[in-house]
Amino acid sequence: MTDQLARRACEERGLAPPADVSPAAMLTVPETDIADLGSIIAAALAHSPAARALLADLERDQDIPETAVQDYYTRNRDRFLTPEALRRGVDPFAPTEPSDILPYDHVREGIAHELRHAAARRAFFNWLDEARAGVEYAEGYEHPGDPTHQDHEHRH
Template sequence: MREEYAALVRDNPIPKQHVETFLSTVAPRGAGHCATSHDAAAQARRHRQQRRWATQVIITDELARQACAERGLPPPDDVLPMHLLTIPETDVADLGSIIAAALAHSPAARALLADLEREQHIPETAVRDYYVRNRDRFLTPDALRRGVDPYDDPAPSDIQPYAHVHDGVAQRLRHAAARRAFFNWLDRARADVVYAEGHEHPGDPSHPDHEHRH
């Protein structure tokens, strides 16, 4: 029955138990059991948001599996890992906690991101423009030791040559473009997901305790 499912992803049900298992293993745990009624209410709200967060991670994995199949990519592992993985804080800041967790836990999401990265074409003008606008990133080790100001007409020998850093810059831009493509794909892919009550997106403004930090 539908009420047994946290969400329907293209008519594929995501069992509530799957969400609870993932949540109890991966998500931050609440405080102890001895609490005031106010604390209990706060813990209940936090658990609702964590449940919604976990639902989104699992949905992202399921959508990525479907996308990989549609793209003819090798099938990922059958089961979303149900253990705690360290997620770099920089990834949470850059991607949001849902996508960062999905990429950490979901082989399918990582495979899809890698495939999207292979599709990105970075124009030579974009690589050159990045090099010119971010001279501070290309100081030589010696210039860094001497405290050279990259924007105060540094000597040519203080800046790494364009040819030496070209491939790294292009890869950085390709990676960033792939992440943007992944965001756009996910926004479109989950538009038709049907949620059970209590499993909506944590940023959904239709429920009173929504959050904007995803």
């Protein structure tokens, strides 16, 4: 169902998802991403070229303000310790030497990319929630994890 909804969304956006859905074309979703995405979305992204095309388009749509990137850098100093500082066991939340933290200019693009990626995933989750709102499942074909189904904890 998610693939069909994504195909419609791609068509509405003028996107042409790859047509090849052979097993060789399937994407492997890293386990850490499955935990972040949830199994339904991870499966959709692994098996649906249309879902991947839609997610990529949503990522291009995300505008991350410079203030958000700077704020992330300031709040997450532990992620930007230099290798030398890590070896010395520097506490990033205590006073540090300027040379212990990677300069903002060196990490800015990576931070912006991560924030854009996270924003795209949130946009994809929102899109899927809205797209599924109008779907009526035939009796017996409800997904066991769909909380709108009265027996959403049943197992197949």
